[in-house]
Amino acid sequence: MTHQPVRWGILSTGRIAGVFAEALQSIDDAHLVAVGSRSADSAAAFGDRFDVPRRYASYEELAADPDVDIIYNATPHALHYENCLLCLNHGKAVLCEKPFTINARQAAEVVAVARERGLFLMEAMWTRFLPAIVRLRELLAQGVIGEVRMIASDFGFRAGVDPQSRLFDPALGGGSLLDVGVYTVSLASMVLGGEPERLATLADLGSTGVDEQAAMILGYSGGRMAVLWSAIRTETPHETTIMGTGGMIRIHPQWWRATSLTVHRSGQGDEAIHLPFNGNxxxxxxxxxxxxLRAGLSESQVMPLDETLGIMRTMDAIRAQWGLKYPME
Incomplete structure (x- = not known):
């Protein structure tokens, strides 16, 4: 079955924009036709690198291009809100890099505009679509480890302190939670089903005022729990274990880009499931x-907008316990 090519635009020319452009090159019927930057030189360099025919020196010009079907928003966290609205108000479908926005209020506004205009919108939580995570959902639905009772997951790395970088600048939504902790909160949402009923958390707020490392316990109905941690100044194992009444599933080696699962059923040996993939x-x-887009859907049931809103509310509640507010809030 043949499909009409989907014409992509990429908004921004940073590192993650390049990663996504590389991914599009591996899809035969995905055509990267336009890129938008705040700099003509940056747009030209990105266009040369990825053979993009249309290079715009503003985000507005990209959003207004009538030959673009969908725009991948790859700007820093603090700009997601305004740039998603820009694209949606020009009638464009949007795939927005995580975290979706700075907070739940911004997210709700963006979702409302997309729904009002009937436009496709999705948070680009790329890990959720990896073959290993797809298989994980199937295994959990089959009840291979019984009732899931607990999940432990981390994502952390050590970066040098740079007050001007997006990781450490409050004006850019810096801190470990929005950068990498969102992966663990999203995974807990996927596995345990929605928002926690209660939570307890601690964070180390560094010299710039953002969370340099954090630990979170999320409590769900029936006593189920997620124990999560994130860091931008501390190396962590990058492991996830999902624990049930009849066994456990480990996602590895680095769970957020996993290629393997290990299923342990109580009283039985381990089963290794390998699901490698090509590309990034x-x-x-x-x-x-x-x-x-081809099915005429305005959102994905794998990463639905209501769940994205719930994840943003959870992260708002976590930050509230730390007293961390960003300047734009």
Whole structure:
């Protein structure tokens, strides 16, 4: 079965924009036709690198291009809100890099505009579409480890303090929670089903005022729990274990780009499931967005907008316990 190509635009020319452009090159019917930057030189360099025919020196010009079907928003966290609204108000479908916005209020506004205009919108939580995570959902639905009772997951690394970098600047939504902790909160949402009923958390707020490392316990109905931690100044194992009444599933080696699962059923040996993939893994979220566009869907059931809103509310509640507010709030 043949499909009309989907014409992509990429908003921003930073590192993650390049990663996504590489992923699109691996999809035959995904055509990267335009890139938008705040600099003509940057747009030209990105266009040369990825053979993009249209290079715009403003985000507005990209959003207004009538030959773009969907825009991948790859700007820093603090700009997601305004740039998603820009694209949606020009009638464009949007795939927005995580975290979706700075807070739940911004997210709700963006979602409301997309729903009012009937436009496709999805958070680009790329890990959710990896073959190993797809298989994980199938295994959990089959009840292979019984009732899930607890999940432990981390994502942390050590970066040098730079007050001007997006990781440490409050004006850019810096801190470990929005940068990498969002992966663990999203995974807990996927596995345990929605928002926690209660939570307890601690964070180390560094010299710039953002969370340099954090630990979170999220409590769900029936006593189920997620124990999560994130860091931008501390190396962590990058492991996830999902624990049930009849066994456990480990996601590894680095769970957020996993290629393997190990299933342990109580009283039995371990089963190793290997699900390697070609490319950098970002192609799977692009394929989901393209599938939804072709089916006339305005959101994905794998990463639904109501769940994205719930994840943002959870992260707001976590930050509230730390007293961390960003300047734009």
């Amino acid at each position: 893994g970002y192609q799977f979220e692009a394929l989901e967005a393209m599938r939804c």
